[in-house]
Amino acid sequence: MATIRDVAREAGVSIATVSRILNGSPRVSEEARSRVQAAADALDYWPNVAAKNLTTSRTHTLGVLLPDLYGEFFSEVIRGIDHTAQREGSQILISISHANTDTLLTTARAMQGRTDGLILMAPEKSSAAAIERIRRRFPIVLLNPRYHIEECSSVSIANREAAFAVVDHLLRIGHATVATITGPPGNVDAEERLQGYRDALKQAGRKPDPALEFAGDFTESSGFRAAIEMLRYPPLPAAVFAANDYMALGFMSALGQAGIRIPEDVALAGFDDIEISRYLTPPLTTAHVDAHQLGARAVRLLISKTRSAGSAVPTHEVLPATLVVRSSCENTGNRRGRHGRKETAGTLPLPSPPPRKPSKKKNGKGTGIPTRKETQP
């Protein structure tokens, strides 16, 4: 492949001149400029980015270290990161699935010299030590985990507040007992959501009951298993708060098989508002998390950090989550009654179009939980 030297020779100038021209330096003659451009085009010259990185010690690349996520949340976070990075003229070097502190460190090492900073999502508390070592070498922004490492900037989700809002809603509309299906132990999101659940109960004057806290791990199948567990020891709770939508999905599936109706027999709410939640039967009440925004914020924070060269004080942004009320949590007051779904007559009523996502308000730092009542999609 052609190097800057080839271009210089072809254009009959020095490599310094080529470099200047190709980087848009102002003090160059029009004549040299056109000769160099022609030569570069003729040779189809692409600069070697690694070499450029080395001399400038700027890479215009952001490292992204994620746990082994999957599904929509994962994809939206990445999209948010990449879109924003692209707008800021940066690329992203991704690595997923750092199982443990060791691989986390290894991956971070592989970023040395190739990234200007790191976006790091490590929901396990045990990674704190590794993070401490990493942050001495890179500007970093922590994604999501709110167990504060005060020295690092972070952007996280108002898990506790939103979970509180969800459960509070269930209680307010009259559900007598509210159970929960938790996320994996040691996971910060899971713990914060559980805390929100408990706080809501307490505020309503009820004591959290361990028998109502079913262990899950954020997978559908764990929601499915939790349902089986509940069915084994009746009576069913009036309502269930699953710590994420996937578990709610598994829960619904199990109940469907057992012939139990939602919300008539059990009300249900989830967390995350994954795309399909609104399409379920019934549509799922949940807390909407703007994953795209989460990634976007992290990038902006990180980029501003790399610009101010470490002098800046760490910022902690908390993204609010929106309570989205759909029919899965209704209190029909009609437990074990007749069919909820009405029989349709022979005519074919035209449905209304699906609702759009909530407008993305830019009210960044608040932790207030906006509520939205959604009609049937």
Next chain:
Amino acid sequence: MATIRDVAREAGVSIATVSRILNGSPRVSEEARSRVQAAADALDYWPNVAAKNLTTSRTHTLGVLLPDLYGEFFSEVIRGIDHTAQREGSQILISISHANTDTLLTTARAMQGRTDGLILMAPEKSSAAAIERIRRRFPIVLLNPRYHIEECSSVSIANREAAFAVVDHLLRIGHATVATITGPPGNVDAEERLQGYRDALKQAGRKPDPALEFAGDFTESSGFRAAIEMLRYPPLPAAVFAANDYMALGFMSALGQAGIRIPEDVALAGFDDIEISRYLTPPLTTAHVDAHQLGARAVRLLISKTRSAGSAVPTHEVLPATLVVRSSCENTGNRRGRHGRKETAGTLPLPSPPPRKPSKKKNGKGTGIPTRKETQP
């Protein structure tokens, strides 16, 4: 940050020795080894990867250029890529959303010197010219698009064959008319699936009817709109094949609102088998695509290509897709009859656990369409 020179000074050896030791060269004295290790640890030395890339002209990094995908398919492809790359000791540099040929080229340029090869997914046919330029500089593997660029290795999905199998199934179980909701025009997957649909009709002795081909664009809302369109001009077709699951989802949602039942009033099938398809009411018949595998294959192909230094002939792998039959496409022979779902008695039957994914058979190159009949999840 400490460089190799600092370590050398600290250990009292030359930088060459440090390099040798840190890269596990055999011919070094035990004494030097321990001194260097100690120095490296003390200084917390992390080698600069960009510099290493420059000297060795190997990066152990794979570039991944994707269109603006989202959702599970996207996330699974990336996971498949990253997992496999990690196992092969490589990292991935991702860039998504190359809207057009221009940005595609720009992004590829940013990879120069930083990646050993490129995995490229560009479902729009118009990118062919750009691909042609890129492949002169990098070993590349094309993901998915089967409009053959013979010179490039590729791994793609048996879109046509699987779509054929789906529609063929609908016809075989007795659905008189089968409509389709298509993907966006110009998209290779969409076109191949449409072709499979038409071929199945033809094989059954029917002429494809443009009035039964509804235009969609792979989004839920386009499925929703297609449903409205169908409702506007009765009668409904006996069955509908949506070119992906998201559109099937939107379709179901619209029909649910209109009080039309699936499969009693209209049978439905999708494509992709996204995670939630099995949890829908009713569970969705679809073609299972192993997105993770797709990514994994691409990585293996690319890595073997980088090793054999361009001498190898291009390989074209086609990943089969599995027809997954669930209840959304049943022929109840009971159109507009009574409720399909049986009323449940007072007892609570325990559901069976959710079905697992099909076992990932390693029967790579075939295009045969394995079929799987799935009981209710």
Next chain:
DNA sequence: TTGTAAGCGTTATCAG
């Protein structure tokens, strides 16, 4: 076994 020194492809600092 170890050290010296020549690159790798750029940018950036000087003189001119």
Next chain:
DNA sequence: CTGATAACGCTTACAA
């Protein structure tokens, strides 16, 4: 405005 030339941090002959 332009050209030498010294970095950048590392690997790797080639000598010793």
